[in-house]
Amino acid sequence: MVRVEFLGPIQRETMELDIANLNELATILKDDQEMQEWLENSAVAVNDTLVNNRDFALTSGDRVSLLPPVCGG
Amino acid sequence: MVRVEFLGPIQRETMELDIANLNELATILKDDQEMQEWLENSAVAVNDTLVNNRDFALTSGDRVSLLPPVCGG
Amino acid sequence: MLELYDGSLSVASILKDWYEEEASSNYGAFISFVGTVRSEDGIDGLSFDIYEPILNKWFDEWQKKAKAKGAIIKMAHSRGDVMLHESSYIAAVFSPKRRVALEFIDEYVEDFKASAPIWKYDLRDNKRIYAKERSTAIKGSGLLSDSKDKEEQR
């Protein structure tokens, strides 16, 4: 199982999914109306490293994080 | 009388001169071998304002200062 | 060194500690940037969420960039609520000479603003409101969006 976490202001429970890559996560989330804006403006990390490729392979135990727009300081 | 001060590392006594402009000061100092390098690298202030013109008129009571290369900090 | 505190920062004390820590390190230049909560738009204060694992990685990368220039960096940030006129952020650079410090602090603070995984909320009427308009999407954002999908198929 892959754990999917929504950080900061995204009000969403952590999900446990049986997915093999980020494309599959995108497919699962694309029908969720409330998530569309977050999907457009959030970055994605796998095991705390930012990734830029939807084909990125996932294996059981991986953690995916969605990071919405930031404003530290 | 015009008072001429040599600031910082220029080891020179203050002079009291009867001069009407900075050209006259340059003429007085030009035969002083020890002053040549300082004349080349020093800025000049009259009454604590930097000046850039040798024709700058001086009147009795004015103070001329020579400011050699600086390094604060 | 990256320090996270609950609530506002004790700025004078943190700057003192950092200065003293490096007192014998032979750095000629020490530059620090302090961010303080301004009274504007009627807010009562700000509040911060931090995702520490990625913040630590971000900081370690900047520490490496600093070392490559013979410098070191430090940072302190608040978690949770910080009220008006209190401070939430300090960034510092120590370097042998001034040019590196003056240039590095700018790059380091700007990339912090654009990339560090910290979320800011306005405090108003006891509510915590995400400061969406002032936030910046991290580089590479939108990876999971439909439009990204279409873009890739083109």
Added chain:
Amino acid sequence: MLELYDGSLSVASILKDWYEEEASSNYGAFISFVGTVRSEDGIDGLSFDIYEPILNKWFDEWQKKAKAKGAIIKMAHSRGDVMLHESSYIAAVFSPKRRVALEFIDEYVEDFKASAPIWKYDLRDNKRIYAKERSTAIKGSGLLSDSKDKEEQR
């Protein structure tokens, strides 16, 4: 505010005072630059001469430039001897937002180095040796030299 001290600066205490002075001024950004005497070339320390009337004018002009950007500046500098690892110079900018502070500190410190009427000496074997090679001729220097005279006649 321009503060001159005999000998080295109490950095932590000066930064604390400045931070507290502006605690309610609603500046969102406070950036400070501290210059510390480095151990190099076998010196024991540095020593400084300051010509205050022109330094004050220089500082007042920069304070005006800062005000035009909604910012304020502060500065502290040592007179006389400052030994290794002690600090001799602090410059600070307070501004509503960060970009002004980050840009202004750079211009302000660089012009200080190029123009402020302060002379530096190396301390070596109880002697005070003018740091000529590290010094910068103020803009407009050479007004009274012979070569300047010839230049004007050309």
